[in-house]
Amino acid sequence: MKNKSLEKSIIAAKYKINYLLGQGGIATTYAAENLETKEQVAIKVLSLGNLNNWKNLELFEREAKILAQLNHAAIPQYIDYFQEDTEDTRNFYLVQQLASGKPLSEWIDRKWRPEETEVKELAIQLLEILVYLQQLTPPIIHRDIKPQNIIRQADGTVFLVDFGAVQDVDHHTVTGGSTVVGTFGYMAPEQFRGKASLGTDLYGLGTTLLYLLTRQEPDRLPQKNLKINFRSYVYLEKDFANWLDKIIEPAAEDRLTSAEEALAVLKGEKKLTFLGIKKNQSKKARRGAIASVTKRKSQLIIEIPGAWNYSSSCQFIVSLVTTYNLIWLLIFVIVIKSGLLQIAGFNLLLLGLIPLFCFLLGLGTLVYFYQLAFLNLKIKLDEKFLRVEKSAKLLNYRNLSHKEHINNLKRVRITHIGEPIFKNIWTTCSVETAYIIVHFGLFLSRKEQQWLVTEILNFSDFILLAE
Structure with missing residues (x-):
């Protein structure tokens, strides 16, 4: 059932709907005006009568919750979230600032033909947005990076919109899995299994860039071993082509690990390394890293x-806790040796038990930090x-x-x-x-x-x- 058009209507006696922006699978987005502030906004509407799965309402509410926490110039600012009853249904509304510009898909439809340098600049902007999202606590994964969800202004500035598929850590467990969301052709393979990782959005970014470069939907491009073979379709500078190849790897473990790493490689701040390793083993250690990671065909070590070997903080804490325990042990020994406990009296008994209790309390902490240290x-x-x-x-x-x-x-x-x-x-x-x-x-x-x-x-x- 299609959402009933709300064009020209007034919502919550505050927002005047101007025109339709887009129709999604479960929600409709309109351009509107705040009658009080005259601010142009985007209102996303979900009708209860159109729901065939309560999970869709959960996704909609999650989108509102997460958007309220975000503060980035390239992500339209969250304004409001509310619900309103009508005669025959209940509508849920998500209000954001209106991102001026047009989706990348519309730019392509209007015969925009970006040069490789323009595509790289656009990739850098999008990666900076993804770096921001991935460095949040918890990290945020958009899960639906595609041309329709990237708004571009005439000066080249871009915005990332539609967080309806967004996933935060509070909504995933291994046993429960997560909802399969995304758009075919732009979805990373692991999304078909309800999985996502920091590299998932890199895949969506890569396929979006291929769409700009080839003007073809990614699923229409030739494939080899389940991987998009774009090199026969478009000529790119070698380093950029290698980078693009790396972020559209079908296996998540073969991609760059994060937006931060992808951005560093694209800017030339870090080299893209193709590990010269034996087929079934690799050992990874970041520059300056304390830990080491060894990968074999079916094993991770x-x-x-x-921590005593590399952390001054650990050395300080261990020394402090050791000193604390020695002091209380010394006090307890002094009390015992003094013979005070031989004098009858409950108060004096407590005098002996207090340092013993403090020593035993600190002993557990000492054992814990000694294990970490040594x-x-x-x-x-x-x-x-x-x-x-x-x-x-x-x-x-x-x-x-x-x-x-x-x-x-x-x-x-x-x-x-x-x-x-x-x-x-x-x-x-x-x-x-x-x-x-x-x-x-x-x-x-x-x-x-x-x-x-x-x-x-x-x-x-x-x-x-x-x-």
């Missing part, structure tokens, strides 16, 4: 040395199991602290710890299974934590979750 951590994932090993070479110590079937893996994310005091200071990587949560990488940089989590997600084909 992450190794992190004890034990090397190895996380192994393969087709069947997740294994966590801890070792110390000097002590000839090695322990398989946890082993669990890979199907029990629920989510992988970056979490904040130390609430409420240190919530914005301390973050750690976490792998959550059906039975435990494994935290690691507390003293690594945020970028390195992001890298490690992304490697696990790409290996497991799961979405990044964070709090």
